[in-house]
Amino acid sequence: MGELKIKDKQIVVPGEVLAEGMDYLPSAGTYRNENDILSNQIGLASVSGRVIKVIPLTGKYKPKRNDIVIGEVVNILMSGWIVDIGGPYSAMLTLKDASSSYIERGADLSQFYTYGDIIASEIVSVSKTKLIDLSMKGPGLKKLKGGRLIDVTSSKVPRIIGREGSMITMIKDSTKCRITVGQNGKVWISGNNVQDETKAVEAIMMVENESHSEGLTDKVKAFLEGK
Known part of the structure; x- marks a missing residue:
């Protein structure tokens, strides 16, 4: 019978035993050593059913396939656009992937996306x-x-989004803001007024700064409700 040695959202350190037995499965930030699952980094333990992972507390964004990212167009080439998504690497948006409509070569690409x-x-x-x-x-x-x-x-993005989008949905519903969260640590917020946007920003920063805290959802809810 497997035994969980930590709590969900507990801060753990490299080499710390997270679970014993074969009932649990290691995921990102963890590894198995014989009968145990251990952490390989400092971070927040996340337990979802039988799957255990560790979300790093710090660290630069590592781009991965299927990530949704927010970036700024910084250059226009004959074949597409260069986009700054943060970190040491720029990204390429080619003509074929820029639109569902066909874009002819030689077209004025600034009519689609331009600098900034x-x-x-x-x-x-x-x-x-x-x-x-x-x-x-x-x-x-x-x-x-x-x-x-x-x-x-960027490592705090999963906490900002919340399980099945619960945290960011709560912030959106309370502030009536449109919010897009990029896996690269960029968050776009657009509200009906400056006050709504500011409240959404403050709620998101609260999640980032207190991501390791227990009862964080209730804290954010109370803040949004002005309690």
């Missing part, structure tokens, strides 16, 4: 040399107009 545009896109491939290709073909992938863009620690 903020876009939400999906990573479709990451090469061994960290060449990143993006796509705008998918639900919610679009140019983000107006609003404000904030940076959060």
Whole structure:
């Protein structure tokens, strides 16, 4: 019979035993050593059913296929757009992945996306040399107009989104803001007024700063309700 040695959202350190026995399965940030599952980094333990993973508390964003990222168009080439998604690597949005409609070669690409545009896109491939290709073909992938863009620690993004989107949905519903969260630690917020946007920003920063706290959902709910 397996035994869980830690609590969900508990801070753990490298080498710490998270579970004993074969009933639990190791995932990201963990490894199995004979009968035990151990952490390989400092972070927050996350237990979902039988699966255990560790979310790092700090660390730079590591681009992965299928990640939704927010970036800024920084250059226009003959074949597409260069997008800054943060970190040491830029990404490429090619003509074929920029739109569901056909874009002819030689077209004025600035009519689609131009310098300074903020876009939400999906990573479709990451090469061994960290060449990143993006796509705008998918639900919610679009140019983000107006609003404000904030940076959060990318490792805190799962906590900001919440289990099955529960945390970010609560913030959206309470502030009536449109919010897009990028896996690269960029969050776009657009509300009906500055006050609503500011409240959404403060709630998101609360989640980032207190991501290891117990009862965080109740704290954020109380803040949003002005209690």
